[in-house]
Amino acid sequence: DIQMTQSPSTLSASVGDRVTITCRASQSISSWLAWYQQKPGKAPKLLIYKASSLESGVPSRFSGSGSGTEFTLTISSLQPDDFATYYCQQYNSYSAPTFGGGTKVEIK
Amino acid sequence: QVTLRESGPALVKPTQTLTLTCTFSGFSLSTSGMCVSWIRQPPGKALEWLALIDWDDDKYYSTSLKTRLTLSKDTSKNQVVLTMTNMDPVDTATYYCARTFGGASDYWGQGTQVTVSS
Numbered sequence: 001d002i003q004m005t006q007s008p009s010t011l012s013a014s015v016g017d018r019v020t021i022t023c024r025a026s027q028s029i030s031s032w033l034a035w036y037q038q039k040p041g042k043a044p045k046l047l048i049y050k051a052s053s054l055e056s057g058v059p060s061r062f063s064g065s066g067s068g069t070e071f072t073l074t075i076s077s078l079q080p081d082d083f084a085t086y087y088c089q090q091y092n093s094y095s096a097p098t099f100g101g102g103t104k105v106e107i108k
Numbered sequence: 109q110v111t112l113r114e115s116g117p118a119l120v121k122p123t124q125t126l127t128l129t130c131t132f133s134g135f136s137l138s139t140s141g142m143c144v145s146w147i148r149q150p151p152g153k154a155l156e157w158l159a160l161i162d163w164d165d166d167k168y169y170s171t172s173l174k175t176r177l178t179l180s181k182d183t184s185k186n187q188v189v190l191t192m193t194n195m196d197p198v199d200t201a202t203y204y205c206a207r208t209f210g211g212a213s214d215y216w217g218q219g220t221q222v223t224v225s226s
Contacts, residue, residue: 001171034212036155043204043219044147044155049212087155091211095168097145099155 002026002090006100012108019075021103023088028068032092035064035073038102039084047086048073075105083107110134112144112205112217119223120195126222130188130205134215137163137183143208144181144188148201149219156201160208161188195224 003026013019023033031051036044046055048064051071061076075082088100116128130144137144146158160168161179169177178191188205202221206213 032211036213038155043206043216044213045216046212046214049210049214055214089155089157089212096171097157097160097211099147099157102154 001096002029002092002098004088004090004098004100006086006088006103008103009101010104010106012106013078014108015078015080017078017108019078019082019105021073021086021088021105023066023071023073023100025069025071025090029090029092031067032090033064033066033071034089034091035062036087036089037082037084038087044087078105110207110215112207112215114203114205114217114220116203116220116222118221119225121226122196122224124195126190126192126195126199128190128192128203128205128220128222130190130217132186132188132205132207135207137161137181137186137188139163141209145206145208145213146179146188146190147204147206147213148199149204150198150201158203159190197224200224 005024007022033051035048038044052064063074085102085104091097112132143162145160167179176193181188200223202219204219205217207215
């Protein structure tokens with residue numbers, strides 16, 4: 001199975017900060033990567049698919065980039081509603097999609 | 109609009125079989141490319157992908173859990189059923205079903221909490 005490694009595991013930031021989260025795949029997944037946001041007690045929410053495509057209704061301050069094995073999720077100006085845990089997921093094949101370990105974005 | 113809802117027992121005993129049902133609306137699992145996935149999350153831990161069933165009735169399972177998982181669908185009832193055998197306390201988690209199209213899961217159920225305890 002393809003392993004997904006997210007960094008950092010925790011990130012402390014202030015409102016207005018630019019935030020970057022990295023996800024690395026153990027082998028090339030082309031652009032088959034999604035990013036999700038999850039708040040406590042809630043289901044994950046799709047933010048980005050195919051590495052850089054913004055899901056409908058998601059604010060434009062969220063952006064994704066990368067291909068192959070290295071990917072980033074960037075929040076251009078952190079808002080109070082963005083404090084949450086973020087997960088990457090590779091879906092290079094239906095047979096074994098895998099999630100990263102998550103990045104918790106906390107208030108500094 | 110698209111909705112999904114998981115249902116099943118909140119408590120199961122070790123060695124029992126868990127049966128979860130995902131009832132959905134707003135889309136058809138007969139549509140080419142449409143899939144339903146199951147994902148779980150143990151308390152305080154990361155998401156773990158479990159299984160996926162597609163519009164063509166092809167099924168895919170987690171490598172580590174495939175001997176314990178079975179998926180089925182009833183297209184007429186808009187339901188997908190996941191069974192997991194030989195439950196263990198480490199299987200305690202919130203279980204989610206999600207609509208998956210093109211690989212990413214764009215709509216999720218609220219999740220159902222399952223505790224494995226004697």
